[in-house]
Amino acid sequence: MARPSSPLISRSSAAVAALAVIDEVGLSGFSLARVATKMGVQAPSLYHHFADKAALLEEVARLLLLNLPGMEKTELPYEERIVTLCVSARRSLLRHPNAALLMLQFFPRHLLLSAYNEAAASDPYPPEFHMAVIEGTEKLTFGSALFAAAAQARGIPPMPEADREKLPRLARALDANPFDDEEALFVETVRIFFTGVAERYRRGSLGQPVGDSVQFEGA
Template identity: 35%
Template sequence: MARPAQPLLNRDLIRDTALAIIDRHGLVGLTMRRLAEKLGVQAASLYTHYPTKEDVLDAVANLLVAQVDTSGFEHGWREGLRTWGRSYLGALAAHPNAVPLIASGTGRRDTFLAMANAVHGGLTGAGWPPRVATTISGAVKYLVIGAASTPFASGFADDVQVYLDRYPHLTQAHRLRSDAERIDQESFELGLSCLIRGLEPGPG
């Protein structure tokens, strides 16, 4: 029997192809028609697996958040926040066009709820009051989303003439773009460390 000319359509294939489109064209570039064309099928075939485009987006969001590591809370709330924050940023940095999708909120997304449950449980289990644990979680999320969606160093022009004469404190700003990845990573680490230090000595 001859092999099919293309992989059999399934939920994972549709989800992964949707993510590839988002990576290349952004969220606005994902349509059910484009997704179907990429898969070599009719758009109607997609609805058997995902009734709406929003369902596809939820699947993509769940895939990305499933990569976030919350196991650090087994070693205390400080290590939990470090591990969570770093892995959360890593998952989003690999797919920057999907950041607005993740930032849109938890809703009914399974992996989002599992992540929130693990983080909240790790913090309250360490002694933080539930309300404080919620605000700590929010603070880390804001730090992660900000770092993933608005890189700092790469936003500066690499033309020294932009800064000379008018901006005397920025005469080296043209060098930032060439080392943007390291600077942005160190900036995130500084923010995360300051957040954790600001919570010392801890609950109780």
């Protein structure tokens, strides 16, 4: 029998097939046997490329964050460039909610290092602010994505309705929320974070307690 002109299995093709399996049956139903069936090969063939199931899942996590739009150079202001990258990463995970939890075990931070470096090069704040900005935007992005993905995978709303009698303040906050969808709310959350960074820089108080809370009329 003639050999195929190109190999039936590669790390990238196996990761694509594995992601499709996770989309269909979730992580609980994932197996190398299912991936092999999806690819039309025998399961032992996968072991030529992956030591075990965990190694393949790590490749899937990597696939989720490959070639994100927003990682290329752009003329947007610094803060909006970071917002664009955060939204891009969040969208990528929410396209595959069953696989999003892989970020907790196999987060491929090395794929983002060049983006971090590029962001730091144009960061208007001093270097001592840079890691706090990376930490804040990264955790906001992936925390938001994981909560939204978990709700999406279970078919439940990200935020339940609030009982107006028992939880009047939360009900009022939900009513007053001006954003129609979770992504718009997420974008504003990141922008608020950057507003806080700017104020922190203005005060020159890095590493110090925030101080008194702002009091608003009617709060």
